[in-house]
Amino acid sequence: MIDTPNVDWFALSPSLTTLGAAAICLLSGAFVPRWILRPFAAFFCALGFIGGGVFALLLYIETPHGSLEVADAIFRDRYAAFTQILVMGAGLLTVGVAYSSRMREDHIGEFYALLATGGAGMAFFVQSANLMTLFLSLEWFSVCLYILCAIETDLEGSLEAGLKYLIIGGMGSAVLLFGSALIYGATGELGYGAIADATRSQDLTGDPILLVGLAMLLAGLAFKSSAAPFHMWTPDVYEGAPTPVTGFMAAATKTVALVLMYRVLTVAFPEEKDVWTIAVATLAVISLAWGNIAALIQSNIKRLLAYSSISHAGFMLIAVSSANALGVRALLYYLIPYAAISIGAFAVVVARERELGEAVTLDNLAGFGWERPLLGFAMATFMLGFAGFPLTGGFMGKFLVFSSASEAGWNWLVIVGVLATLVSLYYYLAVIRSMYMRPAAELGFAPVGGSPPREIMLSSAAFIAMVVNVGSFFAVQPLVDFARSAAETLPL
């Protein structure tokens, strides 16, 4: 007889709620009449994300001190709860963005079911406390994303994106799994804390097998957070996937991968800190350089945003590499405006795509800002936020990230970040330039059809993203307080 562990259902509630919503969405595809299917599935998916977010918030409030639950397989702490709130928020906005997408009728139920399941997997992922749950939940949400990328089966690009993501993502997972095996081989432990204890007690610091395992684990997580040089899939997948899904991946996948990376590195490998800080800093520099320089020559907005997301992985890795208390706060704060901006920016791309019926480029964005004032203005704030201009949360995020690096004594990393920001201005401002400074008439370009469709859900999602982006600038103190108590879990 195997002892069943004591299950803390409350700790699992964010994942479970969202999973429940996913089940309803999936069944609705079979049992709900067609004419009401779309609002029905979207409503329950949204409800699942809201419920998950509420439970995550309750977890945050009720868990001032972190603990290990369910046979030490998951963490119940504010660090995970904070991230879960972000993931749920991102999922909720994605429901709004995706609502009037041109999906085939028979895929609506599956789409929302997969979205909710992916969200649940991410919520579980950030709670994982050993390498087994880490890998399981990573695959859990990755599989959902593979299918979501390919769900628009009548689009060639969507299938291609799904396949590419599957192959390269599978590769990343394999590397991560191999790394986990090596770490287990070296230490004989799976739990993060136990790995650290074993490293100390068996004096394994600098052990080659452990280091190779650590490197492979890091590489696997870098795949997921699309940090260069493990970013090759990003532009193609972001371009090919249905745009709302792209937004969700850019916001949520990156969030959980980076948050978990910080946890694993600091909890399981405090003894190897000298090694991984340098490794992460190297990843950051490569991501910043590659992402920004490659973005300069993009004309397709989705590809441009893909490279921009690579460069933002670089900025956030600066916070990881600084490995101090301020760095955790900086990362967690940075993710708030970043997630909102990512979804918002892709939402605007969705709106333009629907209007034109073709891929959005810098050229056919011309005049958009004047035609659709709300979305145009929102997009302008998103670009300024990405670029880190004041009055947006992006600025405060960068300020905190650079501060953490400076506090860690890595002023050269601040300089690299500053130079990368300078380069990035060119392409972020290029978007604003095409929206506002090149009237459509000047290019002899006319949008098809009459007035653009009114999409209340999408516009509200973009509006909320804009409010978060600007609001997080002014409300930096409460948000950082929020992040601070979340960050106290980590041994820094």
Place this chain on the structure above:
Amino acid sequence: MTDWLATILIFLPLAGAVLIWVLPVGRLAGPIALLFALAEIGFWIDALGEMNFDKPGPMPNFDQRWSWFSDLGVSYHVGFYGYSFWLAGLAVVVMAAAIAYGFWVGRERPSAYFGLMLFLTSAAVGSFASEDLLLFYVFFEAMMIPLYVLIGVWGGPGRLGATIKFVIYTMAGSLLMLASVIVFGLSAGSFDLVTTPTSDNTWVFLGFLVAFAIKAPLFPLHGWLPDAYRESSPEVAAVLSGLISKAAVFGFIRICLLKFPGPFDDWRNVVLALAAIGLVYGSLLAFRAPDFRGVIAYSSLAQMGLITIGIFSVSTAGISGAVLQSVNHGLISASLFLLAGTIERRTSTGSFERLGGMARGRPVLATMLMITGIIALAVPGSSAFAGEFLILLGVFGTGWGWAVAGATGIVLAAMYMLRLISAVLHREPGPAVHDAALDLRPAELGIVLPLVGCLLALSAWPAAISGNAITTSVTPTPLRLLNPARPNDQLPEGRMDLGSTGLNR
């Protein structure tokens, strides 16, 4: 109420901008913006009445401080010292004139346009009022957003190239400044400009110096200047050269001088040399420029060089003169750019080859241009003369060579200004000047006349600014530190509060 004046001055225009953007005001955007700009002037005059230029202690007037982000010691801290108050006054006057001009000309998409102009006013006043380093950076950067859009949307045919150049240059400087802000703030444990101690870190100092040198601009960092000034609409060019460049003056005094006295002294001669080169070089370019705006643009380069010389003379006379000259130059170049705009509207060119003889039959235009030009070339008795005299006096103690360079620049100023006046007003009528081209309309006169009136008032009483520019803010210690030979003899009587500094702990 009095305590709130700095905050009101910062946020009143922003409130106007939000009002214009959110409400469907349509064509009423211009009048509303003008109303807010005039109210802003009203509040500034009110503040002038309340301002205590001899306020003892380190705290500025209208001091307000709320913690914004306590982890790193960032706060919303605003207030005015003498020099920053005069620069803010320049800001509200120049912005009001620019908004009035934009309204008179009738810009397309008025709500976007006037909202951005008000937003810019807020950012400019805010950067002069900031007493927190990060807050200053926020306002300093926030000026970029409206400027970028104002040039890029309402500018001339070459506007896209001009905006890219402008943004890349200024952002290169200000992002390096961000690195400096972070390093300075973290090592001091606070970003508050009043309470933080001074620093000796040369690299951090250079980050600030370069950012302000680009903004000013100083030779050889002026590459963005001609394009931006030529491609902007006239009122935006007026704001750029008259007002935005003065953020550099504030930065040089408030941050470079007061926070980095050691590195400031080390790099003084380098900056003085660059400023002197810029002064002479800019003046020569202005003398050779083929068009109206070219002359003003390069004369701005020259004038900013002169102002920088005044600041880096590190003497009370020099800095007071620099502040006075900042206000003078702001008013002069704003009125010149607006006059250039009115001339371009009549002739659709600013090229001297196609202009000329405009004085005949257009007495008002000729008078305005003449008065501004005469003041600009620093004829004795004018406020510009007072400013330049003080700067030369201040720098003479540092080294007579700098004074010679400064004097050369002043001679050259006479040459290019007279060339400008004669090329536009005198000679034979140019091919672009039709007899039907009107004199200044009453509304246009109403826009330029207040600027010229301010200049005339300052000519009558330049000491209003120069005597009230630096008091408690520029502490005597750095001045003495840098000029050990001449301790107090240069300080205006009764102006320096020697005991209560608190700034150098």
